[in-house]
Structures are given as C-alpha cells and as structure tokens.
Amino acid sequence: MSGYNFAYLDEQTKRMIRRALLKAVAIPGYQVPFASREMPMPYGWGTGGVQVTAACLVPEDTLKVIDQGADDTTNAVSIRAFFARVADIATTEHTRDASVIQTRHRIPEAPLREDQILVFQVPIPEPLRFLEPRETETRKMHALEEYGLMHVRLYEDIARHGEIAKSYAYPVRVEGRYVMDPSPIPKFDNPKLDDCPALQLFGAGREQRIYALPPYTRVESLDFEDYPFKASRPDHPCALCGARDSYLDEVVIDDAGGRMFVCSDTDYCNDRRAAGHRGEMAAPFEEMPE
C-alpha cells in the first residue's frame, strides 16, 4: 500500500473527522468545525471532500469521484487515482456500483440508495457569507434562527431580474431549522437533497467545516409564496443521448455560435447510449466503454 496509512490520513485524524461527522449527522445542516489538515492538493480542489472521504472509507468500499458530473475530468481522475493508491480500494465510474461517491458541484442523475454515501466538496459553507461578512454575527444568526437576511438576497434577485436568478448554491432549510448552502450544485439538483436515502456529507477544507444530511432528511429550498422555487435546466435534449430529464452542460463547438448541450453526468449519458438512446449529434457508430 505504498508506505501510507490506509486512506492517507493517520488514524487519530480520521477519528477526529469521524467525531465531527457524527455531530454533523446529529444536527442536520449545522456547520461543525474540524481541524482540517493540509492535503497533497491545493485548496479549492476538494481538500474538505477528500478528508471526509478518507475518514469514511473502509477496505471493502468502491469509490466513484465526479467533478461537475463527469468521471473523466482532471479533478475526478486525480482524486480517484489518489485513493486507489493510498487506500488500495476498488474504483468505479458507475453510480450504481459505488458505495462512496465524492462529488464536486453535482448529484448523480441515477437515484441513490441507503447503502451509499455522497461526499460533497464545499468551497464556502456559510450561506450568509456574502450578506453578513462577520463570522461571529453569522454564527449568532444561525443560533437564533435569524434568517430574514437570506430572503433579502432572494428579494433583490426578484427586484432586479423579475425572478429568483440564483441558479446554483441555492440556499435550503434543513428540517425547518438550519439554513444551509448545499455547496455549488445547480438548483436543478436541490430537490434530490430532499428525502434522499443516501447519507450526504459536506466537507469544506479551507473553511474547516463539516455538515451533513442524514438519510431521509427534509430539505426545502427557500422561496417566496408568490415566487415559488423552480428547479431549472436548459430547455434542450442531450445532444448525445437525447435525455430530457438530466442536467446539461453547454459546450461551445466552434467560433460561429455553434453549441451543443450534453448531459453533465457522463455515467448517466454513457448508460443511456449503451442502451441504444441517440441524440441528434450522437456518432452513428460508437464503441461504448465496457
């Protein structure tokens, strides 16, 4: 196992993180401070998620890592390779085969199960950060449930744009108590947070915070009575697999305004194409992986 302790971190550190995780699970949506360690990657690349994953992994686990939904981007590939090397565990690109899924900015399209753990990489855990810069004050606001300010942000959106224009990191209320930043997932994914059978853990390395949603937690997106929350997606089918129910990436393909919309969840898209679905820009013949 290449001279590292299992899953890179030493046992005392993993124990410290697990204690924070237990507390986070006990108080859904509450940000638990933890002594974040220096990891062999820059802040912003998922140091928080990696530490949470390391603390959760057991040798029997199968790990999947996605970045913006994709299994094949630099961040996903390198974190997957990292754990394959320092924990000697099995890895996969299939959502259904994974027991631990570390993710940046997406929730997989395939429904999650009770025996799965979803680990989010979080850049900024504090939903009130850009409204109230003082950390001492935001902690008080959480403690006293003073969340009027959160709605001021939504009010400003409607006043300026005629609708709630915030499309990612859309604030949610957990079990009617804590307001939580669901990490920058698109608001399309917000409904998936609610009543999810899998355990959802959030790790912010630079900010040294961990929070969690236990399975089947009630998660509501904040909104106004006359401007209810809407999960939005681009109004196109996937150009490769034709899916109309998945979240899409817009890809610019030339310098003449050409663009295509493709599933951001590569595993979902691959599965559909393997099952014979074809979008309008799909290759006429394609050899699918595996």
Added chain:
Amino acid sequence: MSAPLLEVDGLRKHYGRRIGCAEVSFTLWPGEVMGIVGESGSGKSTLLSCLAGHLASDGGQILYRDRSGHAHAVANLSEAGRRRLAREEWAYVHQNPRDGLRMGVSAGGNVGEPLMARGQRHFGDIRAAALDWLERVEIAQDRIDDVPRDFSGGMQQRLQIARSLVNGPRLVFMDEPTGGLDVSVQARLLDLLRGLVRDLGLSAVIVTHDLAVVRLLADRLMVMQGGYVVESGLTDQVLDDPQHAYTQLLVSSVLQV
C-alpha cells in the same frame, strides 16, 4: 392611564474609572417623546446604548413593558430576548445612516428586511409595504430598486427611518437623527419625523445636541453634563426657564440668525 413603557432607575455605566453616565432615572410613558441634550462627552450616547441594550450597564435597572404587558429587565435579557425586542418592539435610528442600512442592498430590500426577519414570505406584500413607506418618507417610488449608496445623505437618513418604522415599533431610539445634514434638509427631516411620531403615536428617546430638534419633537427633556442629569422637565419649561447654570449656558449659546 396605562402603565409606563420604560422605567429607568439609578442607571450607571463606567468606563474604567471614568463615568459614562450615572444616577439616571426617568420614566417614559406610551406616546411620549423624551429628549436628551448635552455637550459632546456628556454621556448621552452611552445612556442611549445602555437603554437599547447595546452596552451592558454597571448598575441600576431598566424595565421595558412589551405589547403583552410583560415587563423585561433589559440588563438581564438573553441575547435572543434582546434581539427579539430589538426586532419586534424597538427601532434604532443611527446618526450615520451607513450604520443602520445595508448600503449594497436596494432601498426596497432595506425597508423589506425587517418584514422578512419577522417571517413575511410574500414578495408582493413586502414590495407594497416598501413602496408605501418610501412615499411616507418622501422618497420617489421609482428609486425603490436603487442602492442607498447612490442616495444623498438626507435621503439615506429618511430611508433609515422608513426601515426602522416599517415593523410598527413601539419605542424608537434616535441618536442624533439630524446630525451631519444641512439645515434645510434638517428642517424637512424634522418635519417628517414630527409627523410620523404624532401619526403613529410612537414613544421615542432622542439624543441630540441640537436644541431645535428637541424643541420640535420632544415632550420632555433631560439635560446631561459629565454623565449626570443636571436638569429635567417639560421641554418648553426647561428651554424657556432654565434653572441649572449649564442649561442656561446651553440655551444662551444657540446662535440666533
């Protein structure tokens, strides 16, 4: 007659060995406006901060009676209790509107925030209330989506007043509400404040060094010097027939034009 709104007894605040304010006692009745005047450093802002619970006092008692008639000792309130009073029963108008407004949030958002803090979740209603209050403080309704940063000083102060009053407070603390404004703007602001205070039947404690302000707004007056109240009484009585040497000096120092 109903019970007094605010009862202050022997209030004391020290900064180390220096006296912030001492031996302050008074009673404020519903619908009454109390003015506090004095020179810089006389303890009037310290007193106001103690009353509003921003500063912990060193002795004495402050009793506030809320809407339901329940009396709270402000000094013993928990943070949550104090914030609840500040949100639902009180309003605080700062001398500098920057301290009371969110400069990066639109005028409508500023006025709407206290409503949202109390759980209003209907955008249309919040906006209608904001428009109504902008009109009452004489800000053009088409400025509702502009940020206070783009407002003049007088407009910012009027916006702050709208934000403080939108929740229908029972007691308003004002710290030099007309400070830093030129005289013509001051006069209009005073006019506006007087109208609002009378229309809404507000109780208020106003701290100022400007005798004209208390003459117009306050029913009763306390004159402070060196942390002590040296004279108090009905405003007109104190200003027309000052007894204490310091009050006499204060009244005679007003510039006549």
